[in-house]
Amino acid sequence: MRLNGEISYEDEGEVERESETQKLIVGYALTSKKKKSFLQPKFESFARNKGIVFVAIDQNRPLSDQGPFDVVLHKLSGKDWCQILEDYRQQHPEVTVLDPPDAIKHVHNRQSMLQDVAAVKLSNCYGKVDVPKQLVIKRDPSSIPGEVAKAGLKLPLVAKPLLVDGTAKSHELSLAYDEFSLSKLEPPLVLQEFINHGGVLFKVYVVGEAIKVVRRFSLPNVCRRELSEAAGVFNFPRVSCAAASADDADLDPCIAELPPQPLLEKLAKELRCRMGLQLFNIDMIREHGNSNGMGKCQSMSRYSRTFF
Numbered sequence: 001m002r003l004n005g006e007i008s009y010e011d012e013g014e015v016e017r018e019s020e021t022q023k024l025i026v027g028y029a030l031t032s033k034k035k036k037s038f039l040q041p042k043f044e045s046f047a048r049n050k051g052i053v054f055v056a057i058d059q060n061r062p063l064s065d066q067g068p069f070d071v072v073l074h075k076l077s078g079k080d081w082c083q084i085l086e087d088y089r090q091q092h093p094e095v096t097v098l099d100p101p102d103a104i105k106h107v108h109n110r111q112s113m114l115q116d117v118a119a120v121k122l123s124n125c126y127g128k129v130d131v132p133k134q135l136v137i138k139r140d141p142s143s144i145p146g147e148v149a150k151a152g153l154k155l156p157l158v159a160k161p162l163l164v165d166g167t168a169k170s171h172e173l174s175l176a177y178d179e180f181s182l183s184k185l186e187p188p189l190v191l192q193e194f195i196n197h198g199g200v201l202f203k204v205y206v207v208g209e210a211i212k213v214v215r216r217f218s219l220p221n222v223c224r225r226e227l228s229e230a231a232g233v234f235n236f237p238r239v240s241c242a243a244a245s246a247d248d249a250d251l252d253p254c255i256a257e258l259p260p261q262p263l264l265e266k267l268a269k270e271l272r273c274r275m276g277l278q279l280f281n282i283d284m285i286r287e288h289g290n291s292n293g294m295g296k297c298q299s300m301s302r303y304s305r306t307f308f
């Protein structure tokens with residue numbers, strides 16, 4: 001299995017023979033941004049060799065007039081599109097829609113996306129999965145310092161937009177070091193306690209029962225001295241984007257070790273059942289200095305990367 005550009009074509013010949021008998025048609029409805037990042041030409045041609053063909057859905061024509069599709073893969077939003085998909089699902093129960101609009105709703109909001117993770121209460125011999133302590137602020141920024149104190153949240157705090165709609169704005173994150181600067185933040189947002197995690201994040205990609213984990217660089221630990229000296233709100237860029245891969249980095253094994261596969265399998269299965277999602281991604285960090293293998297999921301999203 002290879003990520004993005006690093007494609008292995010070792011088994012191509014064999015697969016091409018298989019594809020002569022079988023074809024799976026995937027109709028896709030993606031924004032141009034998503035088409036560019038997800039449906040890369042190399043990926044499309046690799047899929048074609050596996051007998052999987054991607055066909056663009058024409059949004060100006062009724063969906064039922066198009067196809068036939070085995071799978072409808074989409075990442076569009078809006079009430080009208082959701083209704084079109086729901087109607088299509090009723091008329092074509094044989095088609096797999098990735099994913100149904102009702103299931104997707106969970107990951108469009110940073111509060112609801114972690115509620116299901118917390119509800120799983122996953123703790124077994126392989127480790128424990130939890131979510132950071134967090135608070136939702138819907139309106140008044142001047143109320144934030146008081147709300148934070150009332151909830152007993154410890155500084156520094158990571159501030160994230162409440163809604164996640166695929167825009168760059170919805171991925172803008174900031175770190176607030178002191179209580180006075182909290183009222184500068186712009187609701188609606190989620191405030192999460194910053195978890196020291198050794199600067200490494202695990203991206204867990206789930207496709208049905210298949211799981212692929214990659215390692216990315218992340219924010220470094222914040223030490224007590226830094227916290228006592230720093231003040232204000234700092235915006236930080238997409239620290240754990242694809243370019244920040246730490247898969248081949250020479251790291252302390254305690255930090256770099258991937259979360260145990262059985263733990264991820266259990267988590268993914270529970271989330272699939274609870275949310276009804278088949279295709280999603282979980283961002284996980286391992287709490288630094290916690291020898292019990294405690295992991296925290298601090299975010300979830302829909303698919304993005306292409307894997308081979």
Ligand SMILES: Nc1ncnc2c1ncn2[C@@H]1O[C@H](COP(=O)(O)OP(=O)(O)OP(=O)(O)O)[C@@H](O)[C@H]1O
Nearest residue numbers: 132158171192193194195201218219240283298299
């Ligand atoms: N509570 C937290 N404690 C420590 N680091 C955090 C916390 N929340 C987020 N981060 C770090 O901030 C970065 C981005 O966070 P997050 O994944 O929540 O944003 P996102 O917009 O959902 O990201 P993506 O679009 O990449 O999925 C990651 O490197 C992550 O490790």
Ligand SMILES: O=P(O)(O)O[C@H]1[C@H](O)[C@@H](O)[C@H](OP(=O)(O)O)[C@@H](OP(=O)(O)O)[C@H]1O
Nearest residue numbers: 033034037166167240241242301302304305
């Ligand atoms: O590239 P990875 O590290 O897998 O992170 C993804 C995020 O998890 C997704 O949420 C992004 O998609 P949206 O911007 O549509 O939410 C997705 O955006 P992209 O498809 O435009 O690259 C990625 O940023």
